[in-house]
Amino acid sequence: MKIPITYNMRNLVERRGTTIMTALGIGLTVSVLLAVLALVNGLQTAFKSSGNPLHVLVMRKGSTSELVSNFTRQQYNDLKFKPGIARRGEEPMVSLEMVMVINLPRIDAPEGANVTLRGLSPIGFAMREELKLRTGRLFQEGRREVVVGKAIAERFPDARLGGMLKFGRGTWEVVGILDGGQSAFNSEIFADLNQVSSDYNRSEVLSSALVRATDSVAVQALINDLSADTRLNVKAILEKEYFESQTDSAAPIQFLGIFVSIIMAVGSCFAAMNTMYAAVARRSKEIGTLRVLGFSRGSILASFFLEALALSALGGILGVVLVLPLNNITTGIGSFVTFSEIAFNFEVSPPIMAAGVGFALIVGALGGLFPAGNAARKEILVALKESE
Amino acid sequence: MRYLSLIAKNALRNKRRSILTICSIAASLCLLGVLFAIYNAFYLSGDDSDAKSLRLVTRNKVSLTVPMPYYYGAQIGGIPGVKAVAVSQWFGGTYKDERDQNNFFARFAVEPEAWFQVRPDFVLPEEQKKAFIAERTACMLGKRLADRLAVKVGDRLTLKGDIFPGDYEFTVRAIYTGVEDDETMFFQLKYLFESLPAGRRDFAGTFTILVDSLENVEKVQRAVDARYENASVQTRTETESQFAMSFLSFLGNVKLFLLSICGAVTFTILLVSANTMAMSVRERVREVGVLKTLGFSSGAVLWIIMAEAAFISLLGGVLGCLLASVLCIGVRSASFFQQLRNLSLEPHVALVCLGVAAVIGLVSSYIPARAAARTGILDALRYTG
Numbered sequence: 190m191k192i193p194i195t196y197n198m199r200n201l202v203e204r205r206g207t208t209i210m211t212a213l214g215i216g217l218t219v220s221v222l223l224a225v226l227a228l229v230n231g232l233q234t235a236f237k238s239s240g241n242p243l244h245v246l247v248m249r250k251g252s253t254s255e256l257v258s259n260f261t262r263q264q265y266n267d268l269k270f271k272p273g274i275a276r277r278g279e280e281p282m283v284s285l286e287m288v289m290v291i292n293l294p295r296i297d298a299p300e301g302a303n304v305t306l307r308g309l310s311p312i313g314f315a316m317r318e319e320l321k322l323r324t325g326r327l328f329q330e331g332r333r334e335v336v337v338g339k340a341i342a343e344r345f346p347d348a349r350l351g352g353m354l355k356f357g358r359g360t361w362e363v364v365g366i367l368d369g370g371q372s373a374f375n376s377e378i379f380a381d382l383n384q385v386s387s388d389y390n391r392s393e394v395l396s397s398a399l400v401r402a403t404d405s406v407a408v409q410a411l412i413n414d415l416s417a418d419t420r421l422n423v424k425a426i427l428e429k430e431y432f433e434s435q436t437d438s439a440a441p442i443q444f445l446g447i448f449v450s451i452i453m454a455v456g457s458c459f460a461a462m463n464t465m466y467a468a469v470a471r472r473s474k475e476i477g478t479l480r481v482l483g484f485s486r487g488s489i490l491a492s493f494f495l496e497a498l499a500l501s502a503l504g505g506i507l508g509v510v511l512v513l514p515l516n517n518i519t520t521g522i523g524s525f526v527t528f529s530e531i532a533f534n535f536e537v538s539p540p541i542m543a544a545g546v547g548f549a550l551i552v553g554a555l556g557g558l559f560p561a562g563n564a565a566r567k568e569i570l571v572a573l574k575e576s577e
Numbered sequence: 578m579r580y581l582s583l584i585a586k587n588a589l590r591n592k593r594r595s596i597l598t599i600c601s602i603a604a605s606l607c608l609l610g611v612l613f614a615i616y617n618a619f620y621l622s623g624d625d626s627d628a629k630s631l632r633l634v635t636r637n638k639v640s641l642t643v644p645m646p647y648y649y650g651a652q653i654g655g656i657p658g659v660k661a662v663a664v665s666q667w668f669g670g671t672y673k674d675e676r677d678q679n680n681f682f683a684r685f686a687v688e689p690e691a692w693f694q695v696r697p698d699f700v701l702p703e704e705q706k707k708a709f710i711a712e713r714t715a716c717m718l719g720k721r722l723a724d725r726l727a728v729k730v731g732d733r734l735t736l737k738g739d740i741f742p743g744d745y746e747f748t749v750r751a752i753y754t755g756v757e758d759d760e761t762m763f764f765q766l767k768y769l770f771e772s773l774p775a776g777r778r779d780f781a782g783t784f785t786i787l788v789d790s791l792e793n794v795e796k797v798q799r800a801v802d803a804r805y806e807n808a809s810v811q812t813r814t815e816t817e818s819q820f821a822m823s824f825l826s827f828l829g830n831v832k833l834f835l836l837s838i839c840g841a842v843t844f845t846i847l848l849v850s851a852n853t854m855a856m857s858v859r860e861r862v863r864e865v866g867v868l869k870t871l872g873f874s875s876g877a878v879l880w881i882i883m884a885e886a887a888f889i890s891l892l893g894g895v896l897g898c899l900l901a902s903v904l905c906i907g908v909r910s911a912s913f914f915q916q917l918r919n920l921s922l923e924p925h926v927a928l929v930c931l932g933v934a935a936v937i938g939l940v941s942s943y944i945p946a947r948a949a950a951r952t953g954i955l956d957a958l959r960y961t962g
Contacts, residue, residue, distance in 0.1 A: 210851060214849055218845065221841050228829075249739065249742060251670075251742075253671070289642070290641075290643070297830065303640055449842075453845065456600075456602070456605040456608075456849065457601070458601075459598070459849075460601045460849040463597040464852065467594070521829060523828060
């Protein structure tokens with residue numbers, strides 16, 4: 190026979206001060222964990238929604254990122270007419286690009302943060318269909334003009350529309366703002382390839398090429414073809430893979446966050462145990478009475494265990510509520526692949542919320558097991574006689 | 578003070594509850610201790626050694642990844658107050674299989690003689706130093722790195738360049754210790770330049786500047802940047818610890834992250850402690866009545882209860898600090914940041930933790946203690962819990 194759950198609920202309400210304090214303790218633990226998970230999740234979303242499955246990124250062999258890669262105009266000319274490359278009209282969809290990092294002051298980091306600057310030609314824009322011009326216009330070829338991703342415009346005062354950036358051999362005007370959906374391109378600055386490369390004396394040696402394959406079957410063939418070409422001597426990978434490899438950037442924060450939440454969970458576990466032991470001690474007489482009424486030891490155990498779970502579930506929900514305001518707040522993290530910062534939003538998704546409540550329940554279960562066992566083991570007569 | 582034994586007895590009366598509370602507070606305070614230690618290592622220490630605070634690092638204003646002209650080095654050397662200047666250039670590249678994290682380490686091309694002038698803290702045998710300086714393809718590894726890669730003096734190793742394409746062969750001629758960062762490889766800038774086409778040589782990633790005296794540090798810092806204010810390549814000069822911090826800001830807003838976790842942890846301890854004290858006071862209302870009958874004033878009762886809470890949370894604090902110092906050793910060995918390589922729970926950090934513990938004990942017990950102290954004798958004696 191089971192003891193009705195309302196008995197436990199009423200007890201939690203009766204001792205609401207203790208209940209709330211214990212639940213809030215668990216809730217804070219959960220919210221620390223969730224904040225970190227939401228951060229990592231947001232970063233993953235940003236990288237996962239970047240890149241086109243038909244795109245192949247071509248870098249020099251041995252390069253781990255576009256920043257350290259070298260790619261010459263000669264290689265570009267050799268690559269352009271490979272089979273399996275899509276065309277726009279007559280023009281092969283191959284974008285020769287130059288990637289650099291520039292340092293811009295930010296409101297909360299006056300010492301500056303690193304930002305990716307990408308020099309490209311109009312075909313490069315045409316290939317990145319996710320990039321939509323939000324305000325202003327595209328840069329003109331042969332002029333010192335840039336367009337910036339929306340996250341750059343929001344986070345860096347110098348990069349607002351009409352702002353002036355100083356790098357290369359002069360100042361560059363921000364003439365447009367791009368919206369790249371959730372992609373990592375929101376955190377990049379774009380300028381005319383020829384202008385950037387001549388400013389840095391790199392007209393011949395650029396960074397990389399982005400290639401679009403005709404269809405999904407051709408992609409793998411193209412990658413194999415390019416990788417095997419000893420004259421080109423390049424490394425070809427899926428653009429999507431390149432972005433996904435960068436999700437490691439959040440690893441240190443993720444590690445620290447999980448470490449912190451586990452230790453906090455140990456603390457909360459002891460606190461929950463304390464609360465439940467007190468609950469058992471206070472209700473000693475009630476336990477005796479329940480036993481006299483014919484409830485078994487098993488049902489007493491189940492009852493107190495459920496009460497601990499209910500208490501921690503409340504904590505888990507509180508934790509989720511505490512962390513919800515973080516949703517969609519923008520933050521930035523540096524990637525050691527691009528050596529620059531990527532902006533993204535915290536993302537408190539339903540699986541994350543579920544993970545939080547699950548985590549709380551584990552804490553409650555560990556904290557509730559011993560006190561519940563203690564309640565179940567009580568002898569009827571002793572329990573009835575206990576003064577408190 | 579004379580109530581000390583009463584307080585201790587009270588605190589240990591319900592052993593299970595006290596132990597659970599102490600454990601709970603210990604877990605939280607251990608965390609707080611580690612976080613404080615990290616915060617301390619990142620933001621509050623750093624400028625401890627004189628040689629370190631005498632050093633400045635100059636980079637290209639556009640970003641660290643864009644080089645500066647090599648001849649800036651000689652010009653900076655001429656600025657009054659500058660004792661020595663050394664060029665260093667990040668090499669990148671890969672060693673063996675790039676996918677194995679173990680094969681990742683920092684590689685810098687330097688001019689050995691100048692480097693040892695600005696970094697007198699590198700410790701290595703004199704003959705190794707000479708051998709490194711003398712040989713064009715020699716390289717020098719940090720002790721920890723050499724152990725990790727299992728190489729010793731005389732071994733050869735090959736790097737595959739990416740920024741600077743080609744295969745580079747080196748012979749290990751020196752192994753250094755003595756500095757926080759002993760997981761770096763250094764080799765001759767000359768070797769790098771010679772392998773590059775003529776038009777692409779003669780650049781510098783950063784200049785490390787040794788200033789002659791502490792008073793001149795700021796002056797030199799400003800003078801260097803002012804020197805190139807109107808040049809085509811401008812510079813940004815920072816102290817060595819500011820330069821190291823710029824890598825930290827890379828991880829996002831670490832300061833806010835640490836502070837908000839500390840806040841959450843502190844608040845959690847407050848809750849745990851308040852909860853326990855409320856429970857234990859509730860059980861003892863009758864005793865308060867007895868104490869008052871014996872002539873204890875309300876104030877004394879208030880203090881006895883608050884001191885009991887402080888006693889319990891201090892015990893938790895001591896245990897937490899012990900755990901924290903063990904955890905610091907763990908963080909030290911698993912850390913990417915050189916600021917954390919020597920992480921330890923310094924005495925003043927431990928004291929702050931204990932202070933937090935005591936304050937939390939007092940604050941958390943104030944409300945239940947005051948309620949108990951205010952209860953009238955008769956009500957207290959009649960109280961049935």
